[in-house]
Amino acid sequence: MSESSPDPQDRYRETVFLPRTSFPMRGGLPIREPETLARWKASDLDQRIIEAGRGREVFTLHDGPPYANGHLHIGHALNKINKDVVNRAQRMSGKRVRYIPGWDCHGLPIEWRVEEEYRKAGKNKDAVPVLQFRAECREYARKWVDIQSAEFQRLGVQGEWHNRYATMDFSSEAAIVEEIGRFLLNGLLYRGLRPVMWSPVEKTALAEAEIEYHDITSTTIDVAFPVIADPTPDQALSGASAVIWTTTPWTIPANRALAYGPEITYAVIQVDDVAPESLVPLAARLLLAEDRVADFCKTSGILEHHVLSTFPGSALEGAICSHPLRGEGYDFDVPMLPGDFVTTDAGTGLVHLAPSHGQDDFVVTRAYGIEVPELVQDDGTYAPWVPLFAGVHVFKAADPVCAALTDALQRRIANGDAPAGLLARGSITHSYPHSWRSRKPIIFRATPQWFIRMDGEGHLRAKALDALKGVTFVPEIARNRLTSMVEQRPDWCISRQRAWGVPIAIFVHKASGEVLRDPEVMQRVVDAMREQGADVWYSADPARFLGPDRNPADYEQVFDIVDVWFESGSTHAFVLGQDGLNFPADLYLEGSDQHRGWFQASLLESVGTRGVSPFRALVTNGFVLDEQGRKMSKSLGNVIAPADVTDKLGADILRLWVVNSDTNEDLRIGNEILKQQGELYRRLRNTLRWLLGALDGFSPAEAVPFSELPELERYILHRLTELHALVRRGVETHQWVGVYPALHGFCTTDLSAFYFDVRKDAIYCDGVDSLRRRASRTVLDILHRALCTWLAPVLVFTAEEAWTARFEEGESVHLQAFLTPDAAWRDEALADRWTRLRGVRRVVTSELEAARRAGLIGASLEARVRLPLTEREAADFGDVDWAELAIVSQADVELLVNAPTIYLDGDGSEALPGISEPHGGPTVAEAQGQKCARCWKVLPEVGSHGAHPGLCLRCVDVVETRMPGMDGASA
Template sequence: MTTDYKNTVFLPQTDFPMRAGLPQREPETLARWKAMDLYALSRKAGEGREKFVLHDGPPYANGHLHIGHALNKILKDVIVRSQQMMGKDSNYVPGWDCHGLPIEWKIEEKYRAAGKDKDQIPVVEFRKECREFATHWLDVQREEFQRLGLVGDWDHPYATMNFEAEALIAAELGKFLMNGSLYKGAKPVMWSVVEKTALAEAEVEYHDHSSQTIHVRFPVTEAPIAEMQGACVVIWTTTPWTIPGNRAVAYGAFDYGVFEVKAVSDDSMARVGERLIVAEGLAEQFVTDAGIVEWTKLASHKGLDGVVCKHPFAGFGYEFDVRALKGDFVTLDTGTGIVHIAPGHGADDWVLGMEHGVPVPDTVNGDGTYTAQVPMFEGLPVLIFDDKKKKTRFPANKAVADKLAELGMLLSTGRIEHSYPHSWRSKAPVIFRNTPQWFISMEKNDLRDTALKAIEDTRFVPSIGKNRLRSMIAERPDWCVSRQRAWGVPIAVFVNKNTGEPLRDQAVLDRIIAAFKEEGADAWYTHDAQYFLGADHKAEDFDQVTDILDVWFDSGCTHSFVLEQRPNLKWPADLYLEGSDQHRGWFHSSLLESCGTRGRAPYDAVLTHGFILDQRGDKMSKSVGNTITPKDVEDQYGVDILRLWVVSSDYTNDLPFGDDILKQNADVYRRLRNTLRYLLGNLDGFQESERLPFAQMPELERWVLHRLRELDGKVRKACDDFHFHPLFTELHNFCTVELSAFYFDVRKDTLYCERTDSTLRRACRTVLDEVFNCLTAWLAPFICFTAEEAWLARNPGEGESVHLRLFPDVPAEWLDDALAAKWSKVRELRRVVTGALEIERAEKRIGSSLQAAPKVYATADYVAVMNSVDLAEIAITSMAELIEGEAPAGAFTIDDVPGVGVVPTVAVGDKCERCWKVTEDVGSNPQHPTVCGRCADAVESTKGSGGAAE
């Protein structure tokens, strides 16, 4: 009877499908994790271990997730999972930022659409609508984040609008109040005319903007030299609307020339015979701008100390001296080297003015119109913003320039394209406006120095983040923490009407905190002042502050009401992780808040990632149509493809993203999945009794185990360094190049055709088991769904999960650098043989490599490493001959493997029907006339044991 040898080959068997079907399969895995409560099991597994806490920076609860959210949260999940699998108790508590302008703006838009005035709505009712809006989007985002595979305490997240959080935010502000750091002062702050509120630097975006420029005459009334007397100091500004707020001019340590105009062009506003003062280093540019054809320098003077001018609007309500003051910020980059100073409209202007006692006028109202203190321009809007068209006009610029021209004070006009601050919410340009605000001093209680020291004590990934944050803290002004809005934690402070000083009474503060814990921050609006002031103070003696806190103060306090309040976390956090913009946002505010109240940073390390660009390197924008949402990827590819993109990218830079990149990652994923499938298929039926001890392993198997030990070190270092893309490249190459293209290829014959109890096959299956155990663990933080699916294919029990495992302990004895060096040479030689056989196949001289019997010529060093290696086995040929010496002319060679040449020949003998090798012992067993002796023995060994099935 003829034997069907196909049925005697030990082919791979697995239910792990080649096609992943991730969009359908991943939700099933999520449901399983929820049913088994993977989060709770992880916490139980971590009991007693060293804690690792990544404190989640709160995303804003106001819309569906974008790819930036996915990058951020997946990177966090990878770190949390990897730390847990390295033996830590790595607990992840997600959180949300819920207060602030964007949500308030959305509710206002609804009112405007209904023809309602927000200011006519009771504040508690308005806040209730804001809370409901934030609650809705928090729930939406919670589901969307979990779809990304994130495991955390989703049933108990933190939110800045929780009553406990609002109470502790008020308590944290109270600490600054009690230690004297909190004060009320008038300073110029970035002000949104559209939103009628002060903005923090983190709420501002910089966009290109076209501004009108003007050169203006300031007539000199007092001067250190005669040539300046009666001349005009010339300033240049990109904000003509600030001229009514001018109270001084600033100069630098430069040479200033006094020039007499001799000739002008027809359209010039300069006058022949007048004298003008500008920095000599900018004189040539100024002449061109002002249309001056000829002039003569009358004198030169170092600086402008002692110069006093008239305001260009003198005689029309601006009857005061304008002194020249030295300013370190004045440069020769552009303009005239003389800067007009409006202390109510710029940080540098205000500081310089304060140093010299310059008065700060109140020139602009909260709605952006000039106040009654601005002669000639009262009520005129500085800017008008068309929300629908996102267009801005500056009517005041034209009005001021026209009046200057009418009075003969204008020298020239122009336009300039430059970067200008805009509100990130309304997209309207902002202005600097002097307003009474609440500040936290950077100098009181040494906050700046404490923060700078904390930066030095913090680990930054990448390290450049340290310099960025340090420079911001070193130069920043006092922290403006007040906002003129309704949705947020109120600045729960009372101000004495007589002294103007805030009330510092811990008992009052304690009553406020208790009320907030019980009722939320709405208590500030629902109780009268006396309720909080108690018996020791009279309400009629105090004003109750109605401003709310900057939302960055809210989020800067999260460490106090999350890390310090939850026993399964710890303070400080091991890691804060956000986008690089958070150097001026959450990292910044958390640092200042914690340093001001606890004397150190709330984190030991800070990691920053870049932003998402489209695959051409352009910024993603809905209007351009180049956005891809996480849901788009989930529905088409599955989340594991997205996670693969995250870990294979250098997140320290901005990251390109698009369809082509997703397809590339899908191809990478397919190769990884095929590796896992191959392992599963060839481990079918593997038993512990089959395991072979390390001491009995052949060299090739020991080389694979050596690589596992090497990779184990790299995995752990990468996880400690939070540096994943080089590791992922290494793991991918291990799977595709070292395993699939080499080891699996070489050992396929052993796995399929050797008898089941052979030492070689047992060794191979033992190594495959070790590889599977390592790979599923190492890949689990990266492709969490697929690693779980692969693990459960062999471990299907209830409560089983790859995510409850630790990274395997890989024995140190497996490391063998000498063996690795040897097999590196073996693989070089094999590459030459493979290249030669590829040509033979292409020319159809052979059908497969098993029909070949190559003659391999090699130098002595290659021959030496091959002395214990079966050349035919590693070349996957039926026969092979290794010859020491120079290869004959015409032999196949590869330039980067000198010393090896191959002459292909055809194997002699018959083809074995079972293993397809061409050998001369086919038919040596009469009972199996069409197979080789090795295969005949393997077939006989399975009789009575059910054949090839294991």
């Protein structure tokens, strides 16, 4: 290099330790991530992870199976990424983690998809042999299991994908039937007639978890039931009719009783005047709750009335009415019964009871021995034996029911009898249950179904509630939700009237109606299914299961399939407790909707067959909404698909969104939010890149013992102990909210904006043997290992890239453990001192920025700072190299004798230390001297060395060490 070079800095460029790294500034994640997945597959990383965990304490997160139907949605991504973060963090904390992903493969949605193909081809599903239909359903599910598996892996989710479980595997189907058999043999399973949620469209019973609510407009009717038995002492009900109000006119044919509230005050009124359009006859005597009289008169067109008598509801005990359609095939008495569910919030304070179509109705009427009629068929039409309405669909029954009730009322009026029939008709918009698959309204319908008993023999409810007491909930408030659901749920209806699923493989004796409870029969069924799958129940001769001592002609073979929630709730039976997996599982983690779904089904199934909860802890995440807080919908155009994010931004961006969100609440996502996550990612990546560049050529021999580290390095190591405590808390509590935002804050505030900034000069310009440079690179090495491992559970691809940029590719970061800080690193007193120092520094840098804006200086190295300190401040901070800390060329401390010390933060508050304003803040001036051509500091000593007149003395020493032959003429 010639001395006459136009740029004197060029002479010394090779002596500066400029950062060098193969880790690029741009992530290029959509391209690099698939390449990384391919390398992991080629190196069999999943198996190496399994092998590395042998002999360690086991941690088991049991996977709640997603449904094998369609591409992944953003809720799938949220859930699986959450699970993956937990699993990876547990593994890097020293546990053996084997994650077995699973799929729910049976059920109605898959049936519907296959039936859609039939309809397109003009085929009748009922004409297709059941085994052929089941085979097509199986193939459909298998296709989507493979597709979803690939999509989950693209998200960076680590698991034993080759060893996944599926509810349609032969071994799984056998285990599910075995669990049904356990309930059969322990007496908790029974067949009974009671109302269940029924889909007329899908022609099957539904579980509560398969229900969603939408607003509909329903016809409302007020109906008069004549009193024919009056128990009141003064015959207050003589000639009166009880008035009910209902939003389901179609249930009137099933009416068998009326309910009153024993504590409610009732009134008998006489009608004195009505509007012309009113249906209510003059002089009618009507019974209803006193509090509802005014509203009823308004809606029914009663203009004037007077009260004949009032009395408590308890006085109605023993009252009997007649059905308003008596004489038309409904010739039975309608008793009035007490019901604690009756209120005066709406209606008339009297409730008509149709035990076939309501849970409360069923319970009350059965307690009094009243029959439960079967009037509605599986398609929602009235049965042929229903008077007046045979063949009518219940959702189209309002008009014919109202017409029949109107005719009845007219006949009663003509005969001078107490009113019986329709008194008023209206409409109401209200929330109503719908099937979440067909999006069509459902009904409550009493049909013979298979139930698991919640109370009585076995005491399943009480045992389940007791088991929950030992479960950890995250967040804790979720305990109330699951507990209340278990407390309130009716007996569990587990039967479905469909074809694609695991059959309730049970026999019923035809003559006696007794269920066959024979362990040997059940074992033969289980063994056959383990070998041939559930199809064997449809293809084999029943004699194969019943054995030689029973005649198949004497038994009914049950072909109902089991509720898919029972199936998924049974997965612990064929996944956990074997092959190194804990039972109970250490953790179940799903969305908050699973309190009524998988969490509850798993709890009841396990407690019912094993007496214990299948999980030690439950973690719940919220739902994903768009940026405006709306539910995602194709019609709104606000759907964010995981595949779109990975293709455009990369999986690590999506994973970063998950851990930066409060997953305990509902989350929001959209293009702007993802853009923000991209910015956060860029800062984290830049931190890793700077670390890697500054560590170029680092070797363990360069490391400085902790006892010899400067204060600043020991302070940074103390900060690592604080972050390690956060990570440990996340591992131990499964509560990760706030952990990764804290790591991001550390990278941007503590490192990039402070430590890296302060130590950049030493790392770039100090000599190789400089203690300051070696100490800093010692800490950078620790920081790199800590950040790569702490970020690895989330930024699975980026952390791997940053790790292999320093180490061999075979040494995956995902085979490493979290860095564990030395106990000596924790130093609260030192941390307090540096918190105050950073407060002072903020005041100085604020003045530097003001000087820069005013044009007094350009870069901070052009500045000289005068820092006034009181005696106490000087004692605390007098040994600090303020020029280095403030990144200026020169800094002078001015001692103020007898000045008060008032520590202030940089914003002027007294919460944190800083420079005391009463004695004046720092002042900024131009630094004196010349600019060093190598380190760019402005110092008076520059120019004092003859051979290197453009350098400061520190840089002269380094240059002559780095380039021994270099003099003033040539290098």
